[in-house]
Amino acid sequence: MLVRLGSVPRPAAAEYDARYLSQDERCEIARMHDSGCSMRAIARQLSRSPSTISRELARNRDPRTGHYLPHHAHTIAWHNQRRPKPSKIASNPRLRAWVRYMLKKRLSPDQIAGRLRVRFPDDESMRISHETIYQSLYVYPRGELTRELKAHLRSKRTQRKPRGQRTNKHDRIKNMVSIHDRPEEVEGRLVPGHHEGDLIKGSLASNSAVATVVERHSGFVTLAHLPEGHGAHAVATALSQQMSQLPTWFAKTLTWDRGTEMARHADFTAATGIDVYFADPYSPQQRPSNENTNGLLREYMPKGTDLSQHTHDDLTAIAEELNNRPRKRLAYLTPAEVFAKLLEEDHTNGVASAP
Known part of the structure; x- marks a missing residue:
């Protein structure tokens, strides 16, 4: 079992950590x-929390007599602290079978945990947290749930994505301006000219990518061809060429994620006059238009394929098709129609204000 769990027991002669009660304290x-x-009173004498004393007396009494015997309690505590412990799934075949069954039905671990409470409301042995299921899938090298069950998770990940505190991998982007410093008018989608952007990447072998930019007001899509790779210089150059073709009133800001492909954002701003703002780490919800559009683009450029096969003309055709697709939030107008209307209004206003 120790090999399967990937750990070893604590040596019998190991000293207790100071946070644990010692044998002398138990005698007292x-x-x-x-x-x-x-x-x-006991807690004050030992400089411990009263809850520590309460738990000790409740947990480590002699199960036969109910009396607290310090040496026996110390032995019980030592065995309880040994690691690793067999997980709940490993020690409960019935629970393990139900978890396997529901994973194969493509339920998420959270749904499984909740469904077990509904299915077995009076059986405490059939309770499990979603975290325990994830650990059984990802943590143990030869865990209780077999490797093939990972394929039934919606994320399709073979390793768990870390949560909580993360190291910042984006410090190489100098002089970033946060999304929180963006003009307030960007939030409402009422004012045209504010864009969201990102890369969609191809297969690892091809190291290919396409830069995608979406205007928030109209949903107008711009795709940038990256035949020279997706390094910072290549991305800044390609985006500058594409975005410079737009009217200045339609190209005010660009919100990007914190990928290092935008490390040359200052060069892009100098070439186009477009201010670049960076979303918070791991916050795709701050670029909803772009995330939605990238999902649509995967119909044309599937994951794991070589995106370098798509020429500049191919990308232009794909963008044109998306820009001529009616959108519900635009009252079923197309992005191209909204953009054309904005161009017409700008021309009319320009003529009206001419001397």
Whole structure:
């Protein structure tokens, strides 16, 4: 079992960490408890929390007599602290079978945990947290749930994505301006000229990518060809060429994620006059128009394919097709129609204001 769990037991002679009760402390607890001292008095004497004393007396009593025996309690505590412990899935074949069954039905671990409470409302042995299921899939090298069950997870990941505190891998982008410093008018989609952008990447072998940019007001899509790879210089150059073709009133800001392909954002701003803002790490919801459009683009450029096979003309045709697709939020107008209307209004206003 130890090999399967990927760990070794704690040596019998190992010293206790100071946060754990020592054998001498347990002897003092037994003496004071037998003399009628309260738990708070015992805690003050040992400089421990009253809850620590309460848990110790509740957990480590002799199960036969119900009396607290310090040496016996110390042995029980040592065995309880040994690692690794067999997981709940490993020690409960019935629970493991149900989790396997529901994973094969493509339920998420959270749905499985909730469904078990509904299916077995009075059976505490059939309770499990979604975190325990994830650990059984990802943590143990030869865990209780077989490798092929990972394929039934919606994410299709072979390794778990870390949560919580992460190291910042984007410090190489100098002088970033946060999305929180963006003009307030960007939030409402009422003012045209504010864009969201990102890369969609091809197969690892091809190291290919396409830069995608979406205007928030109209949903107008611009695709940038990257035949020279997706390094910072190549991306800045390709985006500058594409975005410079737009009217200045339609090209005010660009919000990007924190990928290092935008490390040359200052060069892009100098060439186009478009201010670049960076979304928070791991926050695709801050670029919803671009994320939605990238999903649509995968119909034309599937994951794991060589995107370098798509020429500049191919990308122009794909963008044109998307820009002529009616959108519900535009009252079923197309992005191209909205853009044309904006161009007409700008021309009319320009003529009206001419001397």
